[in-house]
Amino acid sequence: xxxxxxxxxxFLPVVLWAVSFIVFVPIRxxxxxxTTAIVxxxxxxxxxxxxxxxxxxxxxxxxxxxxxxSKLLRGxxxxxxxxxNEKVSAQIGxxxxxxxxxxxxxxxxxxxxGLALGILSAVYKGRWxxxxxxxxxxxxxxxxxxxxxxxxxLAFGSVLPISGNLSPEHDVVARTGFLLxxxxxxxxxxxxxxxxxxxxxxxxxxxxIPLAMTARITRxxxxxxxxxxxxxxxxxxxxxxxxxVLRHALRNAALPIVTLxxxxxxxxxxxxxxxxxxxxxxxxxxxxxxxxxxxxxxxxGGAVLVLAFTFVVVNLVVDILYAFxxxxxxxxxxEA
Amino acid sequence: MTxxxxxxxxxxxxSCSGESGAExxxxxxxxxxxxxxxxxxxxEWGEDAKVIQSIFDSLVTYxxxxxxxxPKLAExxxxxxxxxxxxFDLRKCVVFHDGTPFDAAAVVFTFExxxxxxxxxxxxxxxPYGSTFTDIEKVxxxxxxxxxxxxxxxxxxxxxxxxxxxxxxVSPTAVKAAGEKFPVLPVGxxxxxxxxxxxxxxxxxxxxxxxxxxxxxxxxxxxxxxKSPQTALEKLKKxxxxxxxxxxxxxxxxxxxxxxxKLDTETSLTVSYLGFNLNRAPYSxxxxxxxVGLALDRRxxxxxxxxxxxxxxxxxxxxALWKGACPTPPYEYDLDKAKELLAKVKLDSREVELIHMxxxxxxxxxxxxxxxxxxxxxxxxxxxVKLTGYDKAAYDQxxxxxxxxxxxxGWIADIPDPDNFFYPLLHGDSKDSMNASFxxxxxxxxxxxxxxxxxxxxxxxxxxxxxxxxYREVLPTIPLVHVKQLIGLSKQVNYDxxxxxxxxxxxxxxx
Numbered sequence: 001x002x003x004x005x006x007x008x009x010x011f012l013p014v015v016l017w018a019v020s021f022i023v024f025v026p027i028r029x030x031x032x033x034x035t036t037a038i039v040x041x042x043x044x045x046x047x048x049x050x051x052x053x054x055x056x057x058x059x060x061x062x063x064x065x066x067x068x069x070s071k072l073l074r075g076x077x078x079x080x081x082x083x084x085n086e087k088v089s090a091q092i093g094x095x096x097x098x099x100x101x102x103x104x105x106x107x108x109x110x111x112x113x114g115l116a117l118g119i120l121s122a123v124y125k126g127r128w129x130x131x132x133x134x135x136x137x138x139x140x141x142x143x144x145x146x147x148x149x150x151x152x153x154l155a156f157g158s159v160l161p162i163s164g165n166l167s168p169e170h171d172v173v174a175r176t177g178f179l180l181x182x183x184x185x186x187x188x189x190x191x192x193x194x195x196x197x198x199x200x201x202x203x204x205x206x207x208x209i210p211l212a213m214t215a216r217i218t219r220x221x222x223x224x225x226x227x228x229x230x231x232x233x234x235x236x237x238x239x240x241x242x243x244x245v246l247r248h249a250l251r252n253a254a255l256p257i258v259t260l261x262x263x264x265x266x267x268x269x270x271x272x273x274x275x276x277x278x279x280x281x282x283x284x285x286x287x288x289x290x291x292x293x294x295x296x297x298x299x300x301g302g303a304v305l306v307l308a309f310t311f312v313v314v315n316l317v318v319d320i321l322y323a324f325x326x327x328x329x330x331x332x333x334x335e336a
Numbered sequence: 337m338t339x340x341x342x343x344x345x346x347x348x349x350x351s352c353s354g355e356s357g358a359e360x361x362x363x364x365x366x367x368x369x370x371x372x373x374x375x376x377x378x379x380e381w382g383e384d385a386k387v388i389q390s391i392f393d394s395l396v397t398y399x400x401x402x403x404x405x406x407p408k409l410a411e412x413x414x415x416x417x418x419x420x421x422x423x424f425d426l427r428k429c430v431v432f433h434d435g436t437p438f439d440a441a442a443v444v445f446t447f448e449x450x451x452x453x454x455x456x457x458x459x460x461x462x463x464p465y466g467s468t469f470t471d472i473e474k475v476x477x478x479x480x481x482x483x484x485x486x487x488x489x490x491x492x493x494x495x496x497x498x499x500x501x502x503x504x505x506v507s508p509t510a511v512k513a514a515g516e517k518f519p520v521l522p523v524g525x526x527x528x529x530x531x532x533x534x535x536x537x538x539x540x541x542x543x544x545x546x547x548x549x550x551x552x553x554x555x556x557x558x559x560x561x562x563k564s565p566q567t568a569l570e571k572l573k574k575x576x577x578x579x580x581x582x583x584x585x586x587x588x589x590x591x592x593x594x595x596x597x598k599l600d601t602e603t604s605l606t607v608s609y610l611g612f613n614l615n616r617a618p619y620s621x622x623x624x625x626x627x628v629g630l631a632l633d634r635r636x637x638x639x640x641x642x643x644x645x646x647x648x649x650x651x652x653x654x655x656a657l658w659k660g661a662c663p664t665p666p667y668e669y670d671l672d673k674a675k676e677l678l679a680k681v682k683l684d685s686r687e688v689e690l691i692h693m694x695x696x697x698x699x700x701x702x703x704x705x706x707x708x709x710x711x712x713x714x715x716x717x718x719x720x721v722k723l724t725g726y727d728k729a730a731y732d733q734x735x736x737x738x739x740x741x742x743x744x745x746g747w748i749a750d751i752p753d754p755d756n757f758f759y760p761l762l763h764g765d766s767k768d769s770m771n772a773s774f775x776x777x778x779x780x781x782x783x784x785x786x787x788x789x790x791x792x793x794x795x796x797x798x799x800x801x802x803x804x805x806x807y808r809e810v811l812p813t814i815p816l817v818h819v820k821q822l823i824g825l826s827k828q829v830n831y832d833x834x835x836x837x838x839x840x841x842x843x844x845x846x847x
Contacts, residue, residue, distance in 0.1 A: 033729070295729050
C-alpha cells in the first residue's frame with residue numbers, strides 16, 4: 001500500500017508538468033496577447049510595444065514556457081497582469097474554498113438523493129418507482145446546467161437569493177475562506193443562514209449530473225449484489241428487507257459508487273463554470289472564465305494546475321478509501 | 337426539511353432587512369465587473385474609473401449635469417498670455433482621508449508620479465493615460481496652495497484632460513506608506529473613502545464625514561459585480577440591488593412596467609462607426625465609401641440593433657458636444673445615388689468583406705446585429721458582404737496586421753471635446769493605434785493639431801470645422817449611431833447621470 005501511494009505521489013509532478021505544458025502552449029499560440037488587457041485599447045503604440053517587450057510576450061513560446069516553469073519551480077504561480085499585479089496564488093486562495101463549498105454541497109445532495117433513487121429503483125425493479133427514478137436520472141444527465149439554473153431562478157428566485165455567495169451588506173471575517181465555517185466562527189447565525197440560502201440553488205443545479213449518475217450506478221451495482229447467494233441466505237435467516245439492502249448489499253455495492261463520487265468530485269471542482277456563471281458564484285469556474293476573457297495567461301495556468309493537483313489528490317483518496325470499504329483490496333500485493 | 341428551510345429564510349430575511357446589528361443602510365450598486373485597480377495612475381477602463389471618481393477629487397470637474405468646466409480642488413485658474421503657463425489656486429482646508437493636508441505638494445507629487453519614468457513611486461502597471469499629459473513640461477508648487485503647470489505648447493484641451501481619472505489627486509503620504517499596495521489601499525480627498533475591498537465580490541465605500549464639499553446623502557455605497565445584465569435586472573426587481581448600470585438595450589423596457597424599478601437615460605459621448613482600410617481596394621476608392629455611406633439607413637439600424645435607444649449619427653462627434661462646431665447636415669440615405677456611385681468603382685468582384693467584433697461594447701452591444709444589418713443594406717446596392725467575427729484579442733491582432741477590409745468599431749470619449757474623437761481616431765499620429773483606416777491627410781492633421789493648441793474658442797471651432805469638412809470629403813469612416821447611457825434604478829433611489837463622470841455621491845434615497 002505504501003509503495004503504491006509513493007508511486008502515485010511520484011507520478012504527480014509528471015502530471016502537473018504535462019498539464020502546465022498543455023495549458024501554456026496552445027493559449028500562447030493563439031493570435032494576440034494580454035497587452036490590450038493591461039494598457040487598454042486606447043494606449044499609444046509605443047507603450048504597447050514596451051509592455052509587450054517587458055512582459056516577454058514578444059519572445060518565442062518555448063522561451064516563455066521555460067521562464068514560466070522556472071517560476072513554478074520556485075513555488076510562484078505568477079501574477080495577474082490586469083489586477084494590479086496581484087499574485088495568482090492569492091486569487092486562487094480566495095476562490096478555491098468557495099468552489100469546494102459549492103462542490104461539497106452539490107455532492108452531498110447527489111449522494112443522498114442519488115443513493116435513495118438508486119436503492120428504490122433496485123428494490124422495486126420493473127415497477128413504476130423504478131421507471132420514475134430512472135427517468136429522473138436520465139433528466140438529470142440530459143438537462144443542461146445553465147438551463148436548469150435559469151429554471152431554478154424562475155421557480156425560486158422570489159424566495160432565494162438569485163446570485164452571489166453572500167448578501168453584500170455583510171462583513172465576514174475570513175479565517176478559513178469557507179463562508180459557512182467563517183460565519184459560524186463569528187457566531188452569526190443570520191450570516192450563516194444567508195450563506196446557506198445563497199448556496200442552495202447553485203448546489204442543486206450542480207448536483208443533477210452526479211445525482212443521476214449515482215442513482216444509475218447504485219441501481220446496477222445493487223441489482224448485481226441482490227442476486228447473490230449471501231443475500232438469499234440473509235433473507236432465509238429472516239433479516240428485514242431494509243437491513244438486507246442497507247447493511248448487507250449496499251456495502252458490497254459501494255466500490256463503484258465511491259469511484260464515481262471521487263471522479264465526479266474532481267470534475268465538479270473544475271467543471272462548475274456554467275453553474276458559477278449562471279449564479280455569479282465567486283469561485284474557480286468564474287475565475288477561469290474571466291481569466292480566459294482577459295487573456296490572463298498565468299491565472300489560467302495557475303487555476304488549471306491547482307485543479308489538476310486537486311483532481312489527482314481526490315483520486316488518491318478514493319483509492320485509499322477502497323481499502324477501507326473492501327478489505328480484499330491490497331495495492332501492490334499478490335492477493336490483490 | 338421544510339421547517340429548516342423556513343428557519344433559514346427567516347434568519348436570511350432578518351439579515352437582509354438590516355436588523356442584525358450595526359450594519360449601515362447601504363446603496364447596492366451593480367455593475368458588470370469588479371475594479372482591477374483603485375490607483376488613478378493605473379486606470380485604463382470605465383469600471384475602474386467609476387469608483388475612483390468617488391474616492392478622489394480632480395482639480396477641475398463639470399458643472400452639474402453639463403459638460404461645462406467647473407472648479408473642484410482648484411478654486412480658480414488662469415492661463416498666461418502665451419498660453420504656455422496654467423496656474424491653479426487650490427482650495428484650502430481640504431484633507432485626505434488619512435489626515436494628510438491637501439496642498440500644492442500633493443498635486444506636484446501626483447503628476448510627477450506618472451509623468452516621470454524614473455519616479456520612485458511610479459505605479460508598477462504602466463500608466464495607460466500617461467501619454468494624454470505629455471504636453472505638460474513641468475508641474476511646480478508656488479507656495480502652499482498654488483500650482484503652476486508649464487506646457488510645451490498652448491493646449492485647448494488641457495483643462496478637460498485634468499478632469500480625467502489619471503489626474504485625480506492622491507495622498508503622497510499614503511502612496512509612500514502603501515508602496516505597491518496603493519492600488520488596493522487608495523487614499524484621496526473624495527466624498528467617499530474605501531472601507532473594504534473584497535476582490536471580485538464587493539467594494540464598500542463609506543461617506544467621508546470630513547468632506548470639504550456637500551456631503552453625499554447616502555452613508556454607504558457597496559459596489560458589486562453582477563456579470564450577467566439579466567441577472568442584475570432580476571436582482572433589481574427583487575430589491576437585492578438598488579442600481580444596475582449595465583442593463584442591456586434588449587431588457588430595459590421591462591423596467592418601466594415593473595412597480596419597483598425605473599429606467600433613466602442620458603446622452604453618452606460615444607459613437608459606433610463602419611471604417612474602411614484606405615490602403616486596400618476597393619475600400620480605398622472614395623466612390624465606394626460614399627456609396628456604402630448612402631446605403632446605410634441609420635434609423636432602421638437604431639431600431640434593429642439598438643432597440644431604438646440610440647441616435648442616428650451624421651457626425652463622428654455626438655451632438656451634445658459643441659453644437660455648431662462641426663456643422664452637420666443630416667445623413668443621407670439614397671440607394672439610387674449609392675448605385676450610381678458604385679457603378680463608377682472598378683470592382684474585381686461584387687463580394688466585399690466586413691470584419692466585426694463578437695464581444696459587446698457600450699457603443700455596440702450587439703455587434704452581430706449591426707454586421708448583419710450592413711450586409712443586408714449593401715445587398716440592396718448589389719454588394720455581397722462576407723462577415724467575419726473575432727474575439728477581443730484576435731480583433732486587436734487583425735489591426736496590427738494592417739490588412740483588414742471594412743470593419744466595425746466605436747469610441748467612448750474621455751473628454752467632451754471634438755479633439756478627443758478626431759485625434760485618436762483619425763489623425764496620422766494615431767495610425768498605429770485606433771486609426772484603423774490609416775487616414776493620414778495633411779490638411780486634416782494640420783487643422784486638428786492647430787486646434788489642439790488654440791485657446792480662442794471661436795478660432796478653435798473654425799479649425800475643427802475645417803478638419804471635419806475634410807473628413808466628410810474623404811469619408812475614412814461612416815458614423816452609425818450614438819447610443820444612450822442607460823441605468824436601471826430602484827424606485828427608492830434618485831440618481832442623475834452625468835454624460836461622462838460616475839458620481840456615486842449624487843445618489844440619494846427617495847424620501
